[in-house]
Amino acid sequence: VDLRYTAAEQAFRDALRAWLGQTLPTLPTAPPAEDWPERRRFDSRWQRLLFEAGYAGVDWPVEGGGRGSSPVEQLIFKEECERAGAPYVGVNFVGLLHAGPTIIAEGGPEQRERYLPPILSGDEVWCQGFSEPDAGSDLASLRTRAVRDGDEYVVTGQKIWTSHAEVADHCELLVRTGEDGHRGITWLIMPMNARGIEIRPLRTIAGSTEFAELFLNDVRIPVANRVGEENDGWRVTMVTLSFERGTAFVGELLESMRLLRALVSLAERLGVSDDTGLRRRIGHLTAAFDALWALTKRNVSEAAQTGIPGVGGSVFKLSFSEHAQALGDLAVEVLDRAALSGDPLHGADGAPLGNDEQLHAWFKSISLTIAAGTSQVQRNIVAERVLGLPRVR
Amino acid sequence: MDFRISQEQAELAEGIRAMLAGRLPLERIRANEGAKESIAPDDWSALAETGVFTLTLPEPDGVGLGLADAVVVFEELGRALVPGPLVGTFLAASTGLVDGAAEGTAEVGVHQAGSGPVLVEHLSSLAAVLVVSGFERGSTVRLLSPAPPANDAQRVAAPLCPLTPMWHLPALPAGDPVADVGAQIIRDGTLLTAALQVGHAAETLDLAVAYAKERQQFGKPIGAFQAVQHICADMLVRAEVARCAVHAAACLVDDEEVADAEAATAAMTTERVVQRAVMGAKLLADEAAVRNARAAIQVHGGMGFTWEVPLHLHLKRAHVLSTSFGTPAQLSAALAALA
Numbered sequence: 127v128d129l130r131y132t133a134a135e136q137a138f139r140d141a142l143r144a145w146l147g148q149t150l151p152t153l154p155t156a157p158p159a160e161d162w163p164e165r166r167r168f169d170s171r172w173q174r175l176l177f178e179a180g181y182a183g184v185d186w187p188v189e190g191g192g193r194g195s196s197p198v199e200q201l202i203f204k205e206e207c208e209r210a211g212a213p214y215v216g217v218n219f220v221g222l223l224h225a226g227p228t229i230i231a232e233g234g235p236e237q238r239e240r241y242l243p244p245i246l247s248g249d250e251v252w253c254q255g256f257s258e259p260d261a262g263s264d265l266a267s268l269r270t271r272a273v274r275d276g277d278e279y280v281v282t283g284q285k286i287w288t289s290h291a292e293v294a295d296h297c298e299l300l301v302r303t304g305e306d307g308h309r310g311i312t313w314l315i316m317p318m319n320a321r322g323i324e325i326r327p328l329r330t331i332a333g334s335t336e337f338a339e340l341f342l343n344d345v346r347i348p349v350a351n352r353v354g355e356e357n358d359g360w361r362v363t364m365v366t367l368s369f370e371r372g373t374a375f376v377g378e379l380l381e382s383m384r385l386l387r388a389l390v391s392l393a394e395r396l397g398v399s400d401d402t403g404l405r406r407r408i409g410h411l412t413a414a415f416d417a418l419w420a421l422t423k424r425n426v427s428e429a430a431q432t433g434i435p436g437v438g439g440s441v442f443k444l445s446f447s448e449h450a451q452a453l454g455d456l457a458v459e460v461l462d463r464a465a466l467s468g469d470p471l472h473g474a475d476g477a478p479l480g481n482d483e484q485l486h487a488w489f490k491s492i493s494l495t496i497a498a499g500t501s502q503v504q505r506n507i508v509a510e511r512v513l514g515l516p517r518v519r
Numbered sequence: 520m521d522f523r524i525s526q527e528q529a530e531l532a533e534g535i536r537a538m539l540a541g542r543l544p545l546e547r548i549r550a551n552e553g554a555k556e557s558i559a560p561d562d563w564s565a566l567a568e569t570g571v572f573t574l575t576l577p578e579p580d581g582v583g584l585g586l587a588d589a590v591v592v593f594e595e596l597g598r599a600l601v602p603g604p605l606v607g608t609f610l611a612a613s614t615g616l617v618d619g620a621a622e623g624t625a626e627v628g629v630h631q632a633g634s635g636p637v638l639v640e641h642l643s644s645l646a647a648v649l650v651v652s653g654f655e656r657g658s659t660v661r662l663l664s665p666a667p668p669a670n671d672a673q674r675v676a677a678p679l680c681p682l683t684p685m686w687h688l689p690a691l692p693a694g695d696p697v698a699d700v701g702a703q704i705i706r707d708g709t710l711l712t713a714a715l716q717v718g719h720a721a722e723t724l725d726l727a728v729a730y731a732k733e734r735q736q737f738g739k740p741i742g743a744f745q746a747v748q749h750i751c752a753d754m755l756v757r758a759e760v761a762r763c764a765v766h767a768a769a770c771l772v773d774d775e776e777v778a779d780a781e782a783a784t785a786a787m788t789t790e791r792v793v794q795r796a797v798m799g800a801k802l803l804a805d806e807a808a809v810r811n812a813r814a815a816i817q818v819h820g821g822m823g824f825t826w827e828v829p830l831h832l833h834l835k836r837a838h839v840l841s842t843s844f845g846t847p848a849q850l851s852a853a854l855a856a857l858a
Contacts, residue, residue: 127528127587128521129770129777135520198520209784390858402852409854413799417760420767423522431523444756502745508755509748513728516743 129423131198138195139202145179146210156213160335166251166293169216173248182246183222185371190230191242197371197430201422204376214377217290221245221252225298227369228313232354232362241296241315253294255285255316255340256363263503265300266308266360270342272301274349279303279314281322281345291325291338294318299347304357313359315351322346332489333468372425372438375446378494379422382450383415385457385487388480393460395473407456414449418442437512440504447494447501454488461485522766528591531584535592538569539599545829548600552681555674556644557602567623571596571605572612576621581613586707587769590714594762597718597808600832602682604628604641606711606843607649613707614700616662617647628666629708630691631843640839642686643669650694654709654801654845655853656794660701661694680835706772706793709801709844713765716804719837720758723808723815723830727751730819747818754814757807764803768796787857795857802850808837 131139153172157164176182184203186192195203206212215222226245229237244250261268270283281301288297297316304310316323322345328337354362390408393399425438458465464481465488471479495501509515524532542565543558551557566572573581574589582588589609596605604626611620611627619625625646630639632652639648647664667688675685697704728751731742741747771778771793782789812834816823823830841847 127524127766127770129767130774131520131780386858390855399855405855406848406851408858409851410802412795412854412858413764413802413851414760416767416796416799417764417803420522420763421760423520423767424763427520427522430521438759441756441759444752445760502749505749505752506745508752509742509745512755513748513751515728515731515748515751516740518743518745518748 131202135196135198135202138199139206142181142203142206143210145181146206146212149175149179150210150212153213162217162290162293162335166217166290169213169218170248170251172213172216173218173222173246177247182248183226185369185373186222186226186246187230190226190238191246192230197373197426200371200373201376201426204373205380208377208380217251217293218245218248220254220289220294220298221250221296224254224366225252225296225315228298228362228366229353231365231369232313234353236350237315237353250295251290251293253288253291253297253318253338255288255297255299257287258284259286263500266311267306268300268302268311270299270301272303272312272314272347274303275346277349278346279312279349279352281314281316281342281347283342285340285342286328286337288325288338288340289336291318291340292327297340300359300363303359308360310357311359311363312356313353313362314347315353316345316347317351320345320347330489331492332486370434370439371429372422372442374439374498375442376422378450379415379418379446381487382446382453383419385484386411386415386453389453389457389460389484392480392484395475395477396460396462398460404456404460407452411449411453411456414445418446418449421445437508440499440507443494443499444501444504444508447491450487450491450494454484454491457484458488522763522770524591524766528588531588532591532595535569535571535595536599538565539595539601543599543601545600548602548682549829549832551602555684557641557682557684563603563626564623566601566603566605567621572609572623573621574609575613580621585769585773586710587766587773590710590717590765590769593711593714594718594721594765597715597836598722599718600682600722600829600836604645605715606708609711610649610704610708611647614697614704616649616697616700617664619646629843631845632691637688637691638675638685639667639672639688639691640683640685642666642672642688643674643684648691648694649697649704649708650691651705651708651844654705654798654850656790658701658705660697660704662697663692663694667692680832680839682832683836683839705844706797709797710765710768710772712840712844713761713768713797713801713804716801716808716837716840717758717762717765719833719840720754720761720804720807720811723811723833724751724754724758726830727754727811727815727818730815730822734820741818750814750818754811757803757811761800761803761807764796764800768793768800771796791857795854798845798850798854798857801844802847802854805837805841805847805850809834809841812837 183192184195185200188194272279272281299314299316303312322343324341326339327335470482570582574584607627607629611617626644628645628648630650645666648666650661652659672686672688678685734741778789782792816830
């Protein structure tokens, strides 16, 4: 076990830190949370800056136009960006983390040439059309139907949890072209300006509208937009997952550590920090987040060596999501009645309480045991793939 | 950076596991249940010959490894339920405080002073006792050499752990302060105790999974039921997270540059970063050990409640260890000050 960074890794960190230090002060203030066209402009501008500085797609292979950084450098990239308070990937999430890597691995030469550069430069935004009202954890039961008609697929069905749909240019879409189950699924690129797409915003318990439902009614998609073979879309999707290098929740983890520190100072200001029960919970979360940071380094090291992070990702997600929720619960308790307001409040000392961001984080934490594989599905994965217990379905 | 367990460390763990399987199989260890001496002197010497107590001493006196290697070895000692004052003897040997500790001719105990009754483990076998005033910064360590005579103490007839004999004393003599190595003793002792706990967490996980695969009810292995699978998955999560915490803390102790870099990032002193990592590791390892032992008993059903099945030994030992170098309640409260 060695936590010492190499000279090259340190040089990567130093250069990035210097660039962030120069660049971040030049950014405009972030737009309002629900103004999606403005947020697209803001996120795209940030992506363009990364692109021009050579930091676009640090986790993409060089042949896909990315930087081809090692998993350890990817970790450093996320860590430095988070610590410097850089903007999040935002609306470019699906393109950079999912659709792009899929097209790199499985797309044809023309598809790569057409779609990859605008993702890296921030010029085009993607959304994801995977989940359906009746296909969540059991994604392979999806029913959105694509029927071949000459050079086109005619697609009808319904998608849900499509993030940033209203500002997206393309949608990575899973459709049923064949038999039931994994073997009848196809991966398509759907232009979001095609006729027959209706977008209905979906409001989360946080009140936010980053997700939408998509209603697809006889949407015509060229066969040339298919990635991989017909009915091979499940494998195509799984290949993309192998791009994960153990860094999936680095931003969220460091953010939780920051929120915990903020909560500790808030408890001191409010005069409740002497409570032993509270102190034990704070101490416990401190230990847990430190340990999860160590686990992240272990998963990244594993990925660096073997190309895959193994099931460490499931172990991390199970533990992190529950501790993030415990932090949210604690924050709401410390805030007491200040948690009843989503508007920023100030304490008797005139300084902000931070109730708005703690409240927002509490809401977000509730989704962590659900999104990207529920904790129950993650436990099934750990039980079957690590512990070798019998598979049950 | 490569935070995986290295090839050498994996071989070290395998080596110690093979040695323990040959020299100290569970039947041999269990033969001393309830006895005054939980481990025979020649078995203790065999541990010393393997280098268990001198892992971090420079060659030629020791093995010349780091604490990150020692925690790998101590995880195996915990797994195998090896009895005796392992941590105290290691600390005495690595600091050179007690002659014979390194060679296995002197057993050295650790006693955490507290407000409750004075209960000292393994007293009749001890040449000396390290008395630790606490686990936080500023705590002190005193050496009682020789150890108080066991004849003057009352042996506990029903110790919680049948493989951890106990003596009840009215009070402990003051002993001599060991100021220069006090902080090191507390730091390394906390971490090695945590490593033993990771061993208990890992072993009880393995026992539970093996049983879940073999035990049939309702016409199939109980491990085919998600209700049982999820208990096991949670055990793995606890063990892995605690193990990572222990290894990371050991790296910080071994490599000052790494600790300095962490401290600079976190805007804390190096001492504080190391202390937080060590205490956090102990807290998580204590909880993983106790909760995994409990979960393994649950997975074993009625058999888990029998004396015959060794799970209670892991639970009881884990509980003993969780009272040394800070209980989970003390550690978590103290960690809040380092948040």
